[in-house]
Amino acid sequence: xxxxxxxxxxxxxxxxxxxxxxxxxxxxxxxxxxxxxxxxxxxxxxxxxxxxxxxxxxxxxxxxxxxxxxxxxxxxxxxxxxxxxxxxxxxxxxxxxxxxxxxxxxxxxxxxxxxxxxxxxxxxxxxxxxxxxxxxxxxxxxxxxxxxxxxxxxxxxxxxxxxxxxxxxxxxxxxxxxxxxxxxxxxxxxxxxxxxxxxxxxxxxxxxxxxxxxxxxxxxxxxxxxxxxxxxxxxxxxxxxxxxxxxxxxxxxxxxxxxxxxxxxxxxxxxxxxxxxxxxxxxxxxxxxxxxxxxxxxxxxxxxxxxxxxxxxxxxxxxxxxxxxxxxxxxxxx
Amino acid sequence: xxxxxxxxxxxxxxxxxxxxxxxxxxxxxxxxxxxxxxxxxxxxxxxxxxxxxxxxxxxxxxxxxxxxxxxxxxxxxxxxxxxxxxxxxxxxxxxxxxxxxxxxxxxxxxxxxxxxxxxxxxxxxxxxxxxxxxxxxxxxxxxxxxxxxxxxxxxxxxxxxxxxxxxxxxxxxxxxxxxxxxxxxxxxxxxxxxxxxxxxxxxxxxxxxxxxxxxxxxxxxxxxxxxxxxxxxxxxxxxxxxxxxxxxxxxxxxxxxxxxxxxxxxxxxxxxxxxxxxxxxxxxxxxxxxxxxxxxxxxxxxxxxxxxxxxxxxxxxxxxxxxxxxxxxxxxxx
Numbered sequence: 001x002x003x004x005x006x007x008x009x010x011x012x013x014x015x016x017x018x019x020x021x022x023x024x025x026x027x028x029x030x031x032x033x034x035x036x037x038x039x040x041x042x043x044x045x046x047x048x049x050x051x052x053x054x055x056x057x058x059x060x061x062x063x064x065x066x067x068x069x070x071x072x073x074x075x076x077x078x079x080x081x082x083x084x085x086x087x088x089x090x091x092x093x094x095x096x097x098x099x100x101x102x103x104x105x106x107x108x109x110x111x112x113x114x115x116x117x118x119x120x121x122x123x124x125x126x127x128x129x130x131x132x133x134x135x136x137x138x139x140x141x142x143x144x145x146x147x148x149x150x151x152x153x154x155x156x157x158x159x160x161x162x163x164x165x166x167x168x169x170x171x172x173x174x175x176x177x178x179x180x181x182x183x184x185x186x187x188x189x190x191x192x193x194x195x196x197x198x199x200x201x202x203x204x205x206x207x208x209x210x211x212x213x214x215x216x217x218x219x220x221x222x223x224x225x226x227x228x229x230x231x232x233x234x235x236x237x238x239x240x241x242x243x244x245x246x247x248x249x250x251x252x253x254x255x256x257x258x259x260x261x262x263x264x265x266x267x268x269x270x271x272x273x274x275x276x277x278x279x280x281x282x283x284x285x286x287x288x289x290x291x292x293x294x295x296x297x298x299x300x301x302x303x304x305x306x307x308x309x310x311x312x313x314x315x316x317x318x319x320x321x322x323x324x325x326x327x328x329x330x331x332x333x334x
Numbered sequence: 335x336x337x338x339x340x341x342x343x344x345x346x347x348x349x350x351x352x353x354x355x356x357x358x359x360x361x362x363x364x365x366x367x368x369x370x371x372x373x374x375x376x377x378x379x380x381x382x383x384x385x386x387x388x389x390x391x392x393x394x395x396x397x398x399x400x401x402x403x404x405x406x407x408x409x410x411x412x413x414x415x416x417x418x419x420x421x422x423x424x425x426x427x428x429x430x431x432x433x434x435x436x437x438x439x440x441x442x443x444x445x446x447x448x449x450x451x452x453x454x455x456x457x458x459x460x461x462x463x464x465x466x467x468x469x470x471x472x473x474x475x476x477x478x479x480x481x482x483x484x485x486x487x488x489x490x491x492x493x494x495x496x497x498x499x500x501x502x503x504x505x506x507x508x509x510x511x512x513x514x515x516x517x518x519x520x521x522x523x524x525x526x527x528x529x530x531x532x533x534x535x536x537x538x539x540x541x542x543x544x545x546x547x548x549x550x551x552x553x554x555x556x557x558x559x560x561x562x563x564x565x566x567x568x569x570x571x572x573x574x575x576x577x578x579x580x581x582x583x584x585x586x587x588x589x590x591x592x593x594x595x596x597x598x599x600x601x602x603x604x605x606x607x608x609x610x611x612x613x614x615x616x617x618x619x620x621x622x623x624x625x626x627x628x629x630x631x632x633x634x635x636x637x638x639x640x641x642x643x644x645x646x647x648x649x650x651x652x653x654x655x656x657x658x659x660x661x662x663x664x665x666x667x668x
Contacts, residue, residue: 221594240594255589260555260574263606270604272597 001028005068006097006311011055014250016319018312020053021069021097028100035102036080040095040331042304043073044121045315046155047219050247069097069311072126073331074117085110092120097311099331115290122300122326123159123289126275130241131159132285133278135217136167138271139239143168145214148231150224151244152193153180153301155326160217161190162298169215172208174224176321183324188299196224205231212236220245226256232266240272248319301325306333335362339402340431340645345389348584350653352646354387355403355431362434369436370414374429374665376638377407378455379649380489381553384581403431403645406460407665408451419444426454431645433665449624456634456660457493457623460609464575465493466619467612469551470501472605473573477502479548482565484530484558485578487514487635489660492522494551496632499523503549506542508558510655517658522633530558539565546570554579560590566600574606582653635659640667 002025009022031037049070052063063070073095077085084105085091093108095101111120122128134156141147147164151157152173161171161184173184173193181193192208194201205227212233218225222245228238246252263270278285292298303323305314311329318327336359343356365371383404386397397404407429411419418439419425427442429435445454456462468490475481481498485491486507495505495518507518507527515527526542528535539561546567552559556579562572580586597604612619626632637657639648645663652661 218594225594240597242598243595246595252591252595254591255593257586257588259589259593260552260559260604260606261577261580261586263574263604264576264608265606267606267608267611269606270594270597272594272599272601272603274598274601277601 002026003028003098003100004308005099006308008053008063008065008067008069010065011053011063012248015248016050016053016316018316021312023309031079031081031102034082034104036082036085036091036105036108037078037100037102038075038091038093038095038108039078040073040075040099040101041090041117041333042121042328042330043071043095043097044125044127044155045071045311045318045327045329046127047151047244047247047318048242050315050319051243054247068101070094071096071329072121074111074120075101089113090117092125097308097329099308118302118304118326118328119290119293119300121328122155122302123293123298124286127155127326128159128289129278129282129285130275131156131163132289133275133281134239134241134273135160135163135215137278138273139215139217139237141167141169141215141237144170146170146172146209146212147215147217148172148174148209148213148228149217149219150174150196150228151219151242152184152190153324154219154244155323156241157217157219158184158188158301158325159298162188163292164215165189166292166297172213174205180324183301188301196227202227215239217241222246222253222256226258229256229258229262229268232262232268234266236266236268238268238270240270244319302328304328304330306330336360337362337432337434338642339433340642342387342397342399342401342403344399345387345397346582349582350384350387350650352650355646357643365413365415365436368416368438370416370419370425370439370442371412371434371436372409372425372427372429372442373412374407374409374433374435375424375451375667376455376662376664377405377429377431378459378461378489379405379645379652379661379663380461381485381578381581381652382576384649384653385577388581402435404428405431405663406455408445408454409435423447424451426459431642431663433642452636452638452660452662453624453627453634455662456489456636457627457632458620461489461660462493462623463612463616463619464609465490465497466623467609467615468573468575468607469494469497469549471612472607473549473551473571475501475503475549475571478504480504480506480543480546481549481551482506482508482543482547482562483551483553484508484562485553485576486518486524486527487511487658488553488578489657490575491551491553492518492635492659493632495524496522497626498549500626500631506547508539514658517635522635530561536561549573551575556580556587556590560592563590563592563596563602566596566602568600570600570602572602572604574604578653636662638662638664640664
């Protein structure tokens with residue numbers, strides 16, 4: 001039996017291209033002691049993994065040429081040498097861009113087989129938990145406040161906006177196409193949207209943010225962060241989640257103007273976070289999020305493509321803003 | 335009787351010059367109902383007032399050509415039409431660069447006549463309160479942590495470093511001359527100092543901040559903030575107090591690189607503050623600070639000049655980093 005893999009062929013020197021990847025067929029080896037073999041159902045592609053391809057990471061397992069591309073995926077246990085997981089169990093874990101993978105039980109999380117496994121790549125997975133903790137624990141909006149979110153149609157952003165609505169905030173989404181904006185307003189209940197590619201973006205943002213922004217959930221950094229700083233209210237909070245504007249380049253921009261001057265004048269708090277710091281509260285969060293999904297308050301938008309060989313183009317397209325919701329690659333769907 | 339005043343003659347177009355000011359002799363008018371006349375003993379010059387000269391402020395009383403230059407000062411009541419203050423009382427208030435001024439009682443704070451009035455321009459005044467709340471309430475260092483402070487020999491910085499020592503932190507001061515650094519180490523107990531004008535600054539900072547900075551108290555913004563960001567530990571806190579590197583110019587720099595990327599990766603918190611937000615806790619703070627002064631734990635460095643006509647040059651020199659400690663202009667000393 002063969003394992004189909006997508007390997008990193010070369011690290012990108014500037015913008016990522018599909019040719020930075022290549023398909024590989026590997027022989028499946030005998031499963032080791034205490035190992036578990038998982039057949040990939042689907043995996044998510046997220047902008048954050050682009051940062052790992054910048055070549056400066058030095059941790060064990062860092063993405064580099066010749067390795068299988070990293071991704072969080074959902075799969076089914078097909079072989080197990082650990083009593084903690086059995087054949088047929090559904091799991092969430094670092095499966096990568098491949099049809100099969102081998103893990104220790106500690107690296108996998110058993111998921112509820114009755115749910116659509118793709119929920120664990122969206123609201124119940126890293127994206128949903130990132131939205132949840134970044135918004136509720138880091139940015140801490142109060143009912144009635146104006147919450148602005150960038151990359152608002154993205155895998156994290158579309159959930160942030162809905163969670164802010166659930167918390168009775170006004171929600172402004174910033175995204176890069178008007179058609180995305182329509183979906184955010186009509187399907188997900190965003191109050192207002194602004195297209196950052198519009199030549200009148202600054203003026204539109206100003207009008208959409210009267211009388212000012214209380215919370216800004218920043219997925220992009222760069223120009224949009226800069227524009228948000230000028231619209232923040234005194235005492236506003238900025239949750240720094242990601243820097244998608246700066247991942248797909250070899251020459252990152254300088255920081256936005258007004259730092260630290262605007263932080264002082266407006267007593268702003270800017271706080272970076274990574275979701276893994278909240279690991280001990282994942283179950284509590286998943287319970288609340290699944291409640292919102294079950295009652296129809298939270299909708300998971302999935303932007304799926306089929307087949308491992310579609311993954312490189314899907315990633316390049318994602319970095320250009322092509323996705324609406326969570327980009328999922330379906331490898332071996334139900 | 336004449337009132338000698340220093341007026342703003344013109345707003346600076348780039349760097350502030352002494353010629354932006356002119357001396358004026360005004361007739362003293364009859365004191366109005368409920369007004370109090372104060373004879374200036376001394377006033378402080380602080381970098382922050384340079385920001386008010388950039389011409390964008392629109393509030394009532396904003397500095398503009400023809401007005402008396404603004405400053406916080408200490409003085410003695412010489413005439414009073416309000417029973418709340420009597421002739422001979424010592425007060426702290428917005429006296430300005432002039433020998434006499436008239437106020438409502440609400441604008442003045444009675445001070446302890448047994449103390450050196452200059453203490454109220456340093457540790458017991460805005461500078462000391464800024465250091466106290468910025469360090470202890472905003473940055474929140476724990477014993478044993480490394481606290482870095484920029485403009486460390488300045489009116490706020492030299493107090494921040496000593497307060498951090500009192501809280502059993504390691505203290506690193508960044509300043510612009512080696513002679514200032516010697517005073518910080520030898521007189522004020524800073525553990526290490528780094529001169530940002532040194533061509534090897536980045537390397538010296540790296541060596542002085544092993545194994546990383548936990549708290550950075552930022553008085554400068556600009557390059558020093560940028561250098562600090564790269565030395566912060568995971569979970570570090572940055573208190574944004576002032577932007578002295580950007581005040582005396584008409585072309586502010588862009589923000590430092592690494593914002594927001596480093597904030598995310600290192601889970602940093604950056605928080606701007608203004609001391610007036612802590613007004614309801616001033617008395618509690620003054621009580622603790624005067625205790626530190628009385629027990630010799632906190633030393634107030636005063637860099638004084640004599641006479642109103644020395645004020646413009648003293649301000650220009652301050653913006654070039656000429657002062658060590660609080661710059662005070664003595665108008666009519668005891």
